[in-house]
Amino acid sequence: MGRDEGGGRAASGERQEAEPAEEDEPLLGAEQEEFRARWQKIQSHFVDDPQDAVNAADQLVAETMQALATTFSDHKRNLEGQWHRGEEVATEDLRVALQRYRSFFNRLLST
Helix, strand or coil: CCECCCCCECCCCCCCCCCHHHHHCCCCCCHHHHHHHHHHHHHHHCCCCHHHHHHHHHHHHHHHHHHHHHHHHHHHHHHHHHHHCCCCCCHHHHHHHHHHHHHHHHHHHCC
16 A cells, blocks of 8 residues: 555555655765765774774764755745745645655654
């Protein structure tokens, strides 16, 4: 069964588009690869200096969280800017925004 927009299950028999790629879509742009490369470097540095590696990991996680917060904040500001100018935001744009929030939320709570 597919999920509805709120993240619940669709009723049996309803046709829903598959959304498996949604969970795999990058939440960050070009920064994502830079963060991954830095993470690999931190991991390889652990053997030589575990304390420094943990400090670097903490810093990288903080930077990544800030980048994510900025990404979501910028997107929300753009939507709100359209609303304040009296422009109508396309339902499709709002659907995509909600999907991004849902994907991020599900990733945060996954184990």
